[in-house]
Amino acid sequence: MQEVPSIRIRKTNDQPVNEKGEYVLYWMIAFRRTGWNFALQRAVEQARELNRPLLILEALRCDYPWASDRLHAFILQGMADNARRLASRPALYHPYVEPEKGAGKGLLLALAEPACLVVTDDFPAFFLPHMIKAAAGKLPVLLEAVDSNGLLPLRAAERDYPSAYAFRRFLQKELRGHLNELPGKDPLQGAGLPMLKQLPAAIARCWPAASPDLLAAKPEALAKLPLDHGVAVAPVTGGTLAARRQLTRFLDERLADYAEHRNEPEREVTSELSAHLHFGHLSVHEIFDRLSERENWSIGDLSPDAKGKREGWWGMSRPAEAFLDQLVTWRELGYNCCAFRTDYQHFASLPDWARQTLEEHESDPRPYLYTLEEFERSATHDPLWNAAQLQLVREGKMHNYLRMLWGKKILEWTRTPRAALEVMTELNNKYALDGRDPNSYSGIFWCLGRYDRPWGPERPIFGKIRYMSSENTARKFPLGRYLRRYTP
Numbered sequence: 001m002q003e004v005p006s007i008r009i010r011k012t013n014d015q016p017v018n019e020k021g022e023y024v025l026y027w028m029i030a031f032r033r034t035g036w037n038f039a040l041q042r043a044v045e046q047a048r049e050l051n052r053p054l055l056i057l058e059a060l061r062c063d064y065p066w067a068s069d070r071l072h073a074f075i076l077q078g079m080a081d082n083a084r085r086l087a088s089r090p091a092l093y094h095p096y097v098e099p100e101k102g103a104g105k106g107l108l109l110a111l112a113e114p115a116c117l118v119v120t121d122d123f124p125a126f127f128l129p130h131m132i133k134a135a136a137g138k139l140p141v142l143l144e145a146v147d148s149n150g151l152l153p154l155r156a157a158e159r160d161y162p163s164a165y166a167f168r169r170f171l172q173k174e175l176r177g178h179l180n181e182l183p184g185k186d187p188l189q190g191a192g193l194p195m196l197k198q199l200p201a202a203i204a205r206c207w208p209a210a211s212p213d214l215l216a217a218k219p220e221a222l223a224k225l226p227l228d229h230g231v232a233v234a235p236v237t238g239g240t241l242a243a244r245r246q247l248t249r250f251l252d253e254r255l256a257d258y259a260e261h262r263n264e265p266e267r268e269v270t271s272e273l274s275a276h277l278h279f280g281h282l283s284v285h286e287i288f289d290r291l292s293e294r295e296n297w298s299i300g301d302l303s304p305d306a307k308g309k310r311e312g313w314w315g316m317s318r319p320a321e322a323f324l325d326q327l328v329t330w331r332e333l334g335y336n337c338c339a340f341r342t343d344y345q346h347f348a349s350l351p352d353w354a355r356q357t358l359e360e361h362e363s364d365p366r367p368y369l370y371t372l373e374e375f376e377r378s379a380t381h382d383p384l385w386n387a388a389q390l391q392l393v394r395e396g397k398m399h400n401y402l403r404m405l406w407g408k409k410i411l412e413w414t415r416t417p418r419a420a421l422e423v424m425t426e427l428n429n430k431y432a433l434d435g436r437d438p439n440s441y442s443g444i445f446w447c448l449g450r451y452d453r454p455w456g457p458e459r460p461i462f463g464k465i466r467y468m469s470s471e472n473t474a475r476k477f478p479l480g481r482y483l484r485r486y487t488p
């Protein structure tokens with residue numbers, strides 16, 4: 001196994017490694033998986049070097065924004081998977097679920113005090129960057145944050161990119177050098193680490209491991225937690241096992257149609273892996289490895305330069321290239337934005353032309369106006385919009401094409417573009433399993449002009465922002481089945 005590339009490792013504080021410490025602590029907060037994970041791999045490397053046991057803390061707070069039965073259950077299912085897998089590995093795994101607000105306070109510090117150092121996941125969005133920064137200031141030992149977000153290390157870029165085209169051009173120059181740097185499939189297997197038998201008794205008493213009922217996400221156990229119980233558990237299972245099954249299904253049954261039909265909501269040919277990617281249950285490196293094996297692909301198949309073109313750079317089949325353009329170009333474009341802009345979630349982060357045109361049309365009369373609550377319960381005049389929103393509420397997902405339409409109509413039917421941004425953020429992040437991700441913001445902001453260009457003719461409300469309508473969508477794709485299935 002190669003070493004974790006130094007470009008992926010960030011020292012977050014100036015504290016030393018305590019060479020007399022009892023163990024290395026891996027604080028798993030975003031890459032919630034036991035393989036294909038540079039952060040876990042770095043923790044294993046450090047434990048081997050220091051000849052110390054590895055302790056893995058996977059903690060789940062109950063007070064993160066939009067905490068609900070849906071999000072908790074998905075994460076807990078992943079924790080149960082991790083517990084099963086780690087039972088046969090040389091590491092002590094501590095899954096901690098906060099029973100009430102603030103109960104977990106002090107746990108990280110208590111575990112860090114006897115540690116040599118702490119390694120954690122470097123995720124660029126939501127509350128995680130703030131949490132890492134706060135921890136860095138408090139811990140008595142070195143806190144390393146390791147980037148296992150994408151094929152491209154976040155720090156391989158020097159700035160954020162204004163369009164997918166510009167980012168793709170950059171990727172086509174830069175990525176080649178990183179494609180051979182894969183994280184280990186299972187870094188703990190055969191790691192030969194000494195074992196820590198149990199947590200110090202006082203810590204285990206104060207912050208006990210999650211019960212089997214909680215890890216099974218049983219309704220009675222979820223009901224006791226201070227969560228939004230109005231957002232029900234979604235009909236999709238979290239965890240690496242479920243994610244790998246979904247990946248196999250996608251590669252076997254859907255990929256062949258991806259290039260041709262991925263925009264058609266009723267065809268269901270997309271991977272539906274975004275929630276698994278968001279919670280770190282599945283790594284983009286593992287997906288890439290499985291895909292390139294099927295394609296019989298090697299790095300020598302890369303074209304010397306595709307000049308930012310969507311097809312022809314990877315040297316894979318057309319469907320595989322179309323999929324990689326979403327999985328790598330579009331997905332990592334969003335991560336790039338969050339890594340370089342602390343204002344990624346604010347209206348002010350829109351390109352000048354988009355902000356200006358939206359502001360010029362801010363006082364245009366709206367044909368319909370809805371409140372957040374009306375949007376939330378699918379109470380608009382538009383059956384297709386209502387169906388898409390109902391799917392989001394029921395299942396925690398929405399097809400990409402409908403998501404674009406959904407956002408455009410929220411812009412059209414709210415009093416101001418800033419209010420539209422608030423509605424989109426609230427509904428997306430509350431109900432979508434893949435919400436609260438860098439790509440939540442790139443998707444939402446795309447509806448307002450980010451990564452796009454000015455379009456004519458200039459229209460009321462939208463100005464030069466690209467327009468979409470339910471009528472055109474219905475002309476493009478068959479939607480009868482979808483509408484029947486999701487009519488409120």
Ligand SMILES: Cc1cc2nc3c(=O)[nH]c(=O)nc-3n(C[C@H](O)[C@H](O)[C@H](O)COP(=O)(O)OP(=O)(O)OC[C@H]3O[C@@H](n4cnc5c(N)ncnc54)[C@H](O)[C@@H]3O)c2cc1C
Nearest residue numbers: 270271272273274326327331400404407434435439440443
């Ligand atoms: C208003 C709006 C909100 C969105 N909110 C989110 C969100 O909260 N979380 C999220 O992950 N994506 C979001 N997207 C992007 C996109 O809709 C989803 O990533 C995609 O629908 C996920 O389905 P899939 O896994 O079947 O995608 P596939 O088509 O199978 O693509 C594979 C992977 O590529 C990435 N991807 C695909 N399309 C995009 C895209 N347009 N932009 C960025 N990455 C992409 C995802 O990680 C996805 O899992 C949003 C888009 C819009 C327009």
